[in-house]
Amino acid sequence: MNVQIMVTVSGSNQTDLVKVLSEKTHALDGKWLNSRISHIDDYFAGLIKIEIKAENVETLVNEFKALEIQVEAVEQGSVSQTRSTHLNLSIDAKDRPGLVSQISQVLSENSIKVEDMQCHRLGLPDIGGTVFTSQFKIAVSNSFNKEQLISSLQEIDTDLVIDLRAQA
Known part of the structure; x- marks a missing residue:
């Protein structure tokens, strides 16, 4: 077998x-x-x-x-066959400690499953600092509220640049 x-x-x-x-x-x-x-x-x-x-x-x-x-x-046990919508979420911001933790907390509070996550910190001498950039592949339920997620993420920091769209 x-x-x-x-x-x-x-x-x-x-x-x-x-x-x-x-x-x-x-x-x-x-x-x-x-x-x-x-x-x-x-x-x-x-x-x-x-x-x-x-x-x-x-x-x-x-x-x-x-x-x-x-x-x-x-x-592998039995796999749940719940229907999910798959989205790409990109978040860019001026780097600071705790961003990944705060973003993860917001995703968890919104019952979002993170399927893939890539985060990078890039030093940019021209701005004299570091930029945080991240790409997430997420799965959301049918009751997902896009505006609620974006609002919750913007509460982390007003300079976040958020892009949320369907996976291609």
Whole structure:
């Protein structure tokens, strides 16, 4: 019987690591259903949804761990089929401590699921400071109130530039 597992991997980057992980999965008759791999400096983190025979799960996890990376695998339970609308949210502002925390709090208070988040701080010598820029992919329920979210975000700081639109 095939099962679906969610595997989280992280550690120092290694040459051809994604290739090796995928080959090990394929060798055990598994297949990647979805994956997300990111690098920051010389560190990587990945989230991989795999379909594989139940009897091969332990072997796959052990083979991944043999690569001297951190590995966690969780068998997928039943997935909720609630309908969501997917949106892109961009927020730019003059950088200051606590912005990510405050934005995350507002998203949580508005029952918004963050599916992907990328935040960057850019030093701009011309303005003598740092700019915060972020892109979120979010999922909202049918009862989502766009104006309420924007108003709540603007309460964080009046200089936030907010762009909210449907995912393409």
